[in-house]
Amino acid sequence: MIERLARWVDRRVGGSEFAEKKLTKIFPESWTFLFGEVALYCFVILVMTGTFLAVFYESSLVDTTYEGSYAPLRGVEMTAAYHSVIQLSFDVRAGLFFRQMHHWAALVFVAAIVVHLSRVFFTGAFRRPRELNWAIGVTLLLISLIEGFAGYSLLDDLLSGTGLRIAHAVMESIPLIGTWTTSLIFGGPFPGEYIMSRLFTGHVFLLPALLAGLIGVHLALVFRQTHTQFPGPGRTQRNVVGARLWPTYTAMSFGMFALTTAVLAALGGLVQINPVWYYGPYEPFIVSTGAQPDWYMGWLEGALRIFPAWEFTGWGFMLANPFFPAVLLPTLTFVVLYFYPALERTLTRDWGYHHILDRPRDRPIRTAFGAAGLSFYVVLHIAGAQDIIATQLNVSIVSTMYTLRAAALVVPILVALITYRWCRDLAGSSQRPARAGAEAEAAQPAPRPAPAYGHGASPAEEE
Amino acid sequence: MSAESKDGRDQRVATVAATIAFVVGIGGGIAFAIVYSVGAETGWYTQALGGSLAVATAAIGIGSVIWAHKLMPHGPEEEERPFPGGNPDERAKMLATYDDSLEEIGRRRLLGRLLFAAVGVTGLASLFPIRSLGPSPFPERARTAWNRGVRLVTEEGHPVPVDELDVNGILTVFPEGHIHDADAQTVLLRVPSDIFEPLDGREDWSVDGYVAYSKVCTHNGCPVGLYQVETQQLFCPCHQSAFDVLQGAKPTFGPATRPLPQLPLAVDGQGYLIARGDYDVPVGPGFWTWPSAARQETG
Numbered sequence: 034m035i036e037r038l039a040r041w042v043d044r045r046v047g048g049s050e051f052a053e054k055k056l057t058k059i060f061p062e063s064w065t066f067l068f069g070e071v072a073l074y075c076f077v078i079l080v081m082t083g084t085f086l087a088v089f090y091e092s093s094l095v096d097t098t099y100e101g102s103y104a105p106l107r108g109v110e111m112t113a114a115y116h117s118v119i120q121l122s123f124d125v126r127a128g129l130f131f132r133q134m135h136h137w138a139a140l141v142f143v144a145a146i147v148v149h150l151s152r153v154f155f156t157g158a159f160r161r162p163r164e165l166n167w168a169i170g171v172t173l174l175l176i177s178l179i180e181g182f183a184g185y186s187l188l189d190d191l192l193s194g195t196g197l198r199i200a201h202a203v204m205e206s207i208p209l210i211g212t213w214t215t216s217l218i219f220g221g222p223f224p225g226e227y228i229m230s231r232l233f234t235g236h237v238f239l240l241p242a243l244l245a246g247l248i249g250v251h252l253a254l255v256f257r258q259t260h261t262q263f264p265g266p267g268r269t270q271r272n273v274v275g276a277r278l279w280p281t282y283t284a285m286s287f288g289m290f291a292l293t294t295a296v297l298a299a300l301g302g303l304v305q306i307n308p309v310w311y312y313g314p315y316e317p318f319i320v321s322t323g324a325q326p327d328w329y330m331g332w333l334e335g336a337l338r339i340f341p342a343w344e345f346t347g348w349g350f351m352l353a354n355p356f357f358p359a360v361l362l363p364t365l366t367f368v369v370l371y372f373y374p375a376l377e378r379t380l381t382r383d384w385g386y387h388h389i390l391d392r393p394r395d396r397p398i399r400t401a402f403g404a405a406g407l408s409f410y411v412v413l414h415i416a417g418a419q420d421i422i423a424t425q426l427n428v429s430i431v432s433t434m435y436t437l438r439a440a441a442l443v444v445p446i447l448v449a450l451i452t453y454r455w456c457r458d459l460a461g462s463s464q465r466p467a468r469a470g471a472e473a474e475a476a477q478p479a480p481r482p483a484p485a486y487g488h489g490a491s492p493a494e495e496e
Numbered sequence: 497m498s499a500e501s502k503d504g505r506d507q508r509v510a511t512v513a514a515t516i517a518f519v520v521g522i523g524g525g526i527a528f529a530i531v532y533s534v535g536a537e538t539g540w541y542t543q544a545l546g547g548s549l550a551v552a553t554a555a556i557g558i559g560s561v562i563w564a565h566k567l568m569p570h571g572p573e574e575e576e577r578p579f580p581g582g583n584p585d586e587r588a589k590m591l592a593t594y595d596d597s598l599e600e601i602g603r604r605r606l607l608g609r610l611l612f613a614a615v616g617v618t619g620l621a622s623l624f625p626i627r628s629l630g631p632s633p634f635p636e637r638a639r640t641a642w643n644r645g646v647r648l649v650t651e652e653g654h655p656v657p658v659d660e661l662d663v664n665g666i667l668t669v670f671p672e673g674h675i676h677d678a679d680a681q682t683v684l685l686r687v688p689s690d691i692f693e694p695l696d697g698r699e700d701w702s703v704d705g706y707v708a709y710s711k712v713c714t715h716n717g718c719p720v721g722l723y724q725v726e727t728q729q730l731f732c733p734c735h736q737s738a739f740d741v742l743q744g745a746k747p748t749f750g751p752a753t754r755p756l757p758q759l760p761l762a763v764d765g766q767g768y769l770i771a772r773g774d775y776d777v778p779v780g781p782g783f784w785t786w787p788s789a790a791r792q793e794t795g
């Protein structure tokens with residue numbers, strides 16, 4: 034069967050040589066390489082469950098009255114969007130299950146991307162020749178955040194409506210284009226006429242298409258450039274050591290896909306998430322306290338809360354307060370992410386190829402910088418729950434806010450110093466055994482400035 | 497010798513484990529199908545769906561991983577890396593071919609420029625329909641549905657008589673004919689007259705202790721609906737801004753920078769509260785063209 038198929042394809046398209054090479058392609062094995070894969074599997078699950086949901090969802094703000102099977106909401110006025118979500122949750126078979134699985138998959142998806150990105154950062158996997166794939170990965174994170182927020186907003190429940198209201202304010206604060214862009218996107222003053230159908234188009238078509246395309250390129254580049262590997266016996270810059278793509282690696286990956294699905298199915302079935310029927314439909318004048326966005330938006334929520342009450346007016350224009358925490362901060366975040374490889378290259382004057390990964394301790398400055406950065410976002414994330422913290426700990430909201438503000442400035446510095454020291458100590462203690470072992474050559478971090486091997490390694494020839 | 501037999505035993509164990517896992521996988525799949533078909537009326541429908549699918553896929557996953565990990569070849573095998581990549585000779589050839597093509601195009605320079613211009617103009621023109629997306633933000637962003645003589649009405653649309661609220665009472669109101677309007681939503685408060693002193697220039701904006709402020713938070717636009725009577729503060733639930741009711745709703749805490757705009761009030765002939773006009777500045781969060789919108793309003 035396979036033989037006939039192979040002959041059919043080969044006679045018409047060719048490529049048997051290519052296929053043979055791919056089957057025997059080698060992938061290095063390490064559990065730290067798993068996170069990117071998990072993100073990919075989540076994406077697959079998101080597309081499948083999302084397709085199911087899209088069939089029932091109605092992206093309309095037209096008013097209707099609920100008469101379905103969920104008694105507490107009967108007779109309540111709501112938009113068609115929210116109505117369709119309640120219908121889906123209570124009156125479509127397996128609807129609630131797939132909705133919850135979809136939501137969990139989205140949360141795990143972004144989490145896996147963030148962990149994967151951290152792994153790539155701390156092990157130096159972004160270095161030449163993989164800068165382009167780093168940039169694609171950062172873009173995938175950016176799109177995923179927008180995609181997640183759009184999906185969350187589609188439900189038009191009280192919480193998501195409040196989130197959308199804030200997004201409107203943030204968008205309006207963008208210099209130059211803010212006022213107009215917001216009006217165009219929302220289709221008029223808040224809440225606008227078209228926002229739901231536009232979010233829907235973005236969420237189910239535009240952004241997933243972008244994600245799918247970029248994921249394809251991301252993987253193709255991993256294939257083309259081969260995977261990095263940790264130092265070890267027999268592993269050098271010039272080879273990849275590991276298991277074959279077919280069958281070992283494929284079976285392993287398939288197993289991981291099934292296990293990811295299992296976790297998401299268990300979460301979707303057993304752990305309730307976003308019970309929008311409790312929140313009720315969105316009305317712009319109804320107050321919701323203790324509202325929390327999805328986790329990956331927490332840092333922005335926190336930044337909005339603890340950023341000082343600054344606002345600047347001049348020459349007939351205004352830099353409104355949300356601009357700084359919710360436009361400038363994310364912009365800077367992504368600028369730093371995009372340019373980090375170039376920055377490190379310039380500072381370390383290391384233009385060499387790197388296929389052997391660093392141990393984080395061997396790069397104390399990079400590791401300290403990364404840890405400090407992560408801690409900054411963790412503090413912001415915590416600040417996103419400052420009202421809950423204040424009530425839980427029974428302290429005043431005033432002191433909570435000032436503490437968090439101070440923490441956002443101080444904690445990253447402390448984390449950087451501690452991490453740096455720690456790396457130094459660890460690296461010092463492991464010097465001797467490493468030198469004695471056979472892997473000494475491979476384990477050595479590239480000296481700086483690196484006399485990179487191969488041609489095209491000098492800055493002059495850099496394109 | 498003994499190591500070999502240990503390997504053999506390991507493999508047998510792994511084979512048995514994977515077999516069991518796949519059988520469980522088949523069972524889980526069947527269970528999911530049955531749950532889906534007959535379980536809809538039970539109280540545990542969603543849980544049973546998730547549980548059965550999780551069991552099925554977990555078993556498949558575990559079986560596959562055991563198979564891959566214990567029974568498939570692991571090498572370690574080696575492959576050469578294509579990088580540092582690129583072949584300088586091929587690159588030079590490619591660039592040379594490209595240069596040749598430029599020479600060819602260069603002979604029809606005018607045509608090239610015209611094509612460039614035509615594509616540019618058409619491209620720009622095709623951006624124009626972006627404008628169809630939505631209306632101009634003005635004047636809507638600069639003003640609300642409030643107007644001189646417009647009655648205050650409740651969420652249900654009832655007009656508000658002067659004796660509607662007790663002292664320290666709070667009510668959300670809208671301009672008549674615009675119930676639930678997001679930008680025109682307003683909080684009507686009745687503060688004790690003995691502690692209330694109107695701001696300069698706003699002496700006649702309140703009636704009988706009634707003051708009205710925009711309910712749209714000047715930070716991010718959430719409804720400012722929590723009223724703490726002891727401190728006479730309005731709180732915003734979103735980012736914890738607080739506004740002092742006695743001082744023209746000036747922000748006292750949190751990220752909000754501007755006071756909530758105040759709605760000037762009066763009473764009409766039948767004893768119902770009315771507005772004396774619109775807010776004197778744009779309501780809600782700041783935006784890039786806020787200052788010019790504010791001028792448009794007062795001018």
Ligand code: FES
Nearest residue numbers: 713715716732735
């Ligand atoms: S929206 Fe009111 S404090 Fe942010």
